[in-house]
Amino acid sequence: MKKVMIGEHIVKSFGEGDEKHHVLDGVSAYINEGEFVAVMGPSGSGKSTLLFALSGTDVVDDGKVVFDGRDLTTASENELADIRRTQMGFVFQQPTMLNNLNILDNIILPSLRDNRKNVANITAKARTLMKRVGIAELEKRDITQVSGGQLQRAGICRALMNNPRIIFGDEPTGALNSTSAQEMMDLFSEINAEGTAVMLVTHDANVAARTERIMFMRDGSIVSELQLPKYDGTDMEGRIEHVTVKMREIGI
Numbered sequence: 001m002k003k004v005m006i007g008e009h010i011v012k013s014f015g016e017g018d019e020k021h022h023v024l025d026g027v028s029a030y031i032n033e034g035e036f037v038a039v040m041g042p043s044g045s046g047k048s049t050l051l052f053a054l055s056g057t058d059v060v061d062d063g064k065v066v067f068d069g070r071d072l073t074t075a076s077e078n079e080l081a082d083i084r085r086t087q088m089g090f091v092f093q094q095p096t097m098l099n100n101l102n103i104l105d106n107i108i109l110p111s112l113r114d115n116r117k118n119v120a121n122i123t124a125k126a127r128t129l130m131k132r133v134g135i136a137e138l139e140k141r142d143i144t145q146v147s148g149g150q151l152q153r154a155g156i157c158r159a160l161m162n163n164p165r166i167i168f169g170d171e172p173t174g175a176l177n178s179t180s181a182q183e184m185m186d187l188f189s190e191i192n193a194e195g196t197a198v199m200l201v202t203h204d205a206n207v208a209a210r211t212e213r214i215m216f217m218r219d220g221s222i223v224s225e226l227q228l229p230k231y232d233g234t235d236m237e238g239r240i241e242h243v244t245v246k247m248r249e250i251g252i
């Protein structure tokens, strides 16, 4: 199977001298084309740092990060920014949206940077996505006038605007109630079923159980993996049980 993302022996530390903290300790990880993966592990084990390293958001100290055949560790800042903006999508626990723009404008803003002349098409695409995720009627609302779940859906729309090869989510359901979280996971499953690879960092067994491969981290290393069949809407209880057994096994 073709790998869209490969990290080889990634080393990342923060701080200097006695204060130096090795967070990623030579981690190797990959994501197949169209794969749905999760990263779990105790707080501070390096999950988010791995996500930022693989997505070229953070510079690594050592190792290689190859996206679609391109080594991101040798790319210029501009190239990296281009790749992130045009081929990757990001969804965080708290969407980073601008207060002075309405929901629609927040969704289209990053795409306008690439193509200012195409406002009509970009807006039409955003509206199609908003309709799809059930927030079509909220386009004029301020970001403070919608619920957390609705704002996350807007974040998904923004992440999908450029038809990314891969979506990275850092605790994307972490601030949502269980119904909104489930709806969000339905969306990720749909997006993945259309061929987009998805990598989610999560503490939640219900979220991880939706994916097909879970990497478990501890102290800056991947210590174990769990493979699950692609989610087809059935046996959620069995999947969650597999995940929780594994979590217990490695002491999360």
Ligand SMILES: Nc1ncnc2c1ncn2[C@@H]1O[C@H](COP(=O)(O)OP(=O)(O)OP(=O)(O)O)[C@@H](O)[C@H]1O
Binding pocket: 014, 015, 021, 023, 041, 042, 043, 044, 045, 046, 047, 048, 049, 050
């Ligand atoms: N920018 C930074 N500067 C200094 N230390 C950092 C920085 N980012 C992360 N760290 C440290 O690196 C370690 C790993 O952080 P990371 O956020 O990757 O862990 P995590 O597994 O995602 O944790 P959590 O589940 O709590 O979000 C932590 O000890 C954290 O304090």
